[in-house]
Amino acid sequence: MRRAAVAALAVAVAAALVTPLSAQDAEPARTLIAGPGAELTAARCGICHEVTHITRARLSRGEWQDNVRNMIERGAPIAPAEVAPIVDYLATYYSRDSAPPAAAEAPPAAAGDPVARLLAEHGCNACHALGQKLVGPSFREVAARYAGDAGAAARLGAKIRGGGAGAWGTIPMPPHPRLADDDLGRLAGWVLEQR
Amino acid sequence: MSETSNDRRSTSARGRPLQRSRRHFVAGAAGASALAAARPGAVWAQASPPVTPAAVPNEAVMAEKNPALRIHSERPLTASVTADQHNFAVTPSDRMFIRNNLLTPDLLATEHRLVIKGLVERELRLAVGELTQRFPVVTLQGMLECAGSGRAAFTPTPSGTPWSATGGMGCPQWTGVRLRDVLRAAGLKSGAAHVAGQGGDFGVVASAAPVIRSVPLAKALEENTLIAFGMNGAPLPKVHGFPLRLVVPGWVGSASTKWVHTITVLDAPFKGTYMDSSYRIPRTPVKPGEKMPPDAVVTEAWPVKSMITSPAPNAAFKLGQAVLIEGRAWVGEGDIDRVEVSFDEGASWRRAYLDSSGDKYAWRTFSFDFRPRRAGYATVLARATDDRGNVQPIVPAWNPLGYFWNGIHRVGFVVEA
Numbered sequence: 001m002r003r004a005a006v007a008a009l010a011v012a013v014a015a016a017l018v019t020p021l022s023a024q025d026a027e028p029a030r031t032l033i034a035g036p037g038a039e040l041t042a043a044r045c046g047i048c049h050e051v052t053h054i055t056r057a058r059l060s061r062g063e064w065q066d067n068v069r070n071m072i073e074r075g076a077p078i079a080p081a082e083v084a085p086i087v088d089y090l091a092t093y094y095s096r097d098s099a100p101p102a103a104a105e106a107p108p109a110a111a112g113d114p115v116a117r118l119l120a121e122h123g124c125n126a127c128h129a130l131g132q133k134l135v136g137p138s139f140r141e142v143a144a145r146y147a148g149d150a151g152a153a154a155r156l157g158a159k160i161r162g163g164g165a166g167a168w169g170t171i172p173m174p175p176h177p178r179l180a181d182d183d184l185g186r187l188a189g190w191v192l193e194q195r
Numbered sequence: 196m197s198e199t200s201n202d203r204r205s206t207s208a209r210g211r212p213l214q215r216s217r218r219h220f221v222a223g224a225a226g227a228s229a230l231a232a233a234r235p236g237a238v239w240a241q242a243s244p245p246v247t248p249a250a251v252p253n254e255a256v257m258a259e260k261n262p263a264l265r266i267h268s269e270r271p272l273t274a275s276v277t278a279d280q281h282n283f284a285v286t287p288s289d290r291m292f293i294r295n296n297l298l299t300p301d302l303l304a305t306e307h308r309l310v311i312k313g314l315v316e317r318e319l320r321l322a323v324g325e326l327t328q329r330f331p332v333v334t335l336q337g338m339l340e341c342a343g344s345g346r347a348a349f350t351p352t353p354s355g356t357p358w359s360a361t362g363g364m365g366c367p368q369w370t371g372v373r374l375r376d377v378l379r380a381a382g383l384k385s386g387a388a389h390v391a392g393q394g395g396d397f398g399v400v401a402s403a404a405p406v407i408r409s410v411p412l413a414k415a416l417e418e419n420t421l422i423a424f425g426m427n428g429a430p431l432p433k434v435h436g437f438p439l440r441l442v443v444p445g446w447v448g449s450a451s452t453k454w455v456h457t458i459t460v461l462d463a464p465f466k467g468t469y470m471d472s473s474y475r476i477p478r479t480p481v482k483p484g485e486k487m488p489p490d491a492v493v494t495e496a497w498p499v500k501s502m503i504t505s506p507a508p509n510a511a512f513k514l515g516q517a518v519l520i521e522g523r524a525w526v527g528e529g530d531i532d533r534v535e536v537s538f539d540e541g542a543s544w545r546r547a548y549l550d551s552s553g554d555k556y557a558w559r560t561f562s563f564d565f566r567p568r569r570a571g572y573a574t575v576l577a578r579a580t581d582d583r584g585n586v587q588p589i590v591p592a593w594n595p596l597g598y599f600w601n602g603i604h605r606v607g608f609v610v611e612a
Binding site for chain 1: 254296353357400402403468485
């Protein structure tokens with residue numbers, strides 16, 4: 001249940017972070033607009049690419065359909081039953097023809113949680129969940145592996161910032177060079193507490 | 196066609212097979228249903244796996260690049276310089292655009308093998324060193340441009356990497372052996388019609404489709420089509436295909452398979468996502484926002500295009516001072532016949548000086564010595580015409596994936612009194 005809570009936080013935070021959009025935004029948003037299907041879309045599409053590939057786009061429903069089909073052909077792990085909710089979400093919130101519906105109001109507690117904000121902003125949730133292995137190990141598995149290691153925070157921080165490969169399998173973790181030192185420490189500390 | 200045929204039978208640095216763990220991951224992550232996704236062309240994806248599965252971090256890639264290179268996306272890595280940062284006769288390696296489809300593989304030249312198979316008399320399996328021993332080595336300057344270069348200039352903006360009107364191309368010098376020499380050594384069988392290159396890049400997920408693209412036999416046998424190992428006199432940088440890549444100059448970049456490890460001779464165009472869903476363009480214009488029509492074709496040679504590399508936008512000049520207009524013009528097949536410039540937004544055109552020397556598929560440099568008569572804001576437009584009479588359009592036809600932007604480039608500058 002804590003996993004659901006974290007994910008809900010992420011979406012809620014996304015809603016809090018995202019301001020009214022226009023296709024001409026110089027810097028596309030790094031999180032998706034909250035709405036039905038946002039979490040699924042971020043989890044699936046965010047495995048291989050940043051969600052800015054979505055947030056900078058405004059496409060017709062037909063183009064989104066083609067796009068999702070194309071990504072599945074390219075190997076995106078999207079189950080057949082997930083296609084319709086993802087296309088619906090994209091065609092509703094990133095439409096060339098209509099403005100996105102007003103975002104759901106974020107719970108105030110969520111918007112203030114700095115860790116939830118970091119997890120959403122840096123795409124951690126796309127590959128990691130609290131208790132379940134997704135693309136990468138769960139946060140609890142990571143915490144368990146570093147248990148009793150005095151230098152864990154520094155080592156994990158370096159891994160988050162620089163990326164890695166091989167420690168958990170063959171899928172390399174992309175680097176996150178934009179993380180500020182403070183945020184990196186906060187994030188690593190939080191992960192190590194998840195036991 | 197089976198799912199297993201798509202697996203790279205890679206081994207890790209420790210020699211442990213990776214196949215099982217990768218497959219296990221996909222099944223665990225998204226359920227077996229994900230594996231049922233369309234996998235056209237899987238039958239060709241089986242042979243000659245890359246040996247090293249590690250990825251080069253983006254930071255290591257960008258550390259070798261000029262700070263002028265702007266990153267458009269980090270996963271996959273795409274980056275380019277603006278037109279005013281392109282004012283070089285030969286594109287320096289640190290300014291060459293990056294367009295990955297997947298991750299940057301960290302391949303070992305000593306372990307890399309190139310397999311030639313399909314409709315050939317004898318399959319070849321060549322080490323990098325064998326290529327240079329067995330075949331003549333050639334060096335030539337050749338144009339590469341991503342099919343989507345200029346996408347952001349279309350209205351409305353199609354989906355995909357938002358390359359600016361002048362981003363996503365470069366013209367370095369390549370060193371390698373001719374693809375045709377290697378194909379002839381393998382011996383073409385009758386019926387050979389297309390030649391497909393497969394790259395050793397891999398994705399974040401094991402289910403990522405391998406990057407495979409084919410070109411018609413005639414282009415594969417063209418003397419400027421290379422299996423390249425060098426760029427601007429040095430080994431290929433990792434992000435540009437180390438240790439081997441195809442260079443199919445003048446054609447869309449996707450034809451120039453990076454990290455090539457398998458070349459398959461086919462009796463028809465390769466069937467796969469990088470042929471049949473991406474890199475396609477309608478035969479005739481469609482209404483903006485419409486889906487790809489079923490009779491669309493695969494993008495091949497770039498249409499005629501040019502860009503103004505100097506002055507930079509909003510550069511300042513003194514009245515009485517000459518303003519040197521400089522730029523590059525190119526076309527995928529054929530040659531540039533002329534370049535004209537306009538200082539009145541296209542109402543009238545004046546012929547620019549065109550340096551027609553250079554390799555067949557290299558861009559051409561044009562220049563014009565402009566003497567402004569009055570102070571104020573001024574603009575210059577450039578348009579190229581090829582030797583078949585094709586001229587750059589004001590606005591090229593919109594297409595669903597935003598390919599082949601070759602609209603007339605315009606730069607504004609300031610003349611101070």
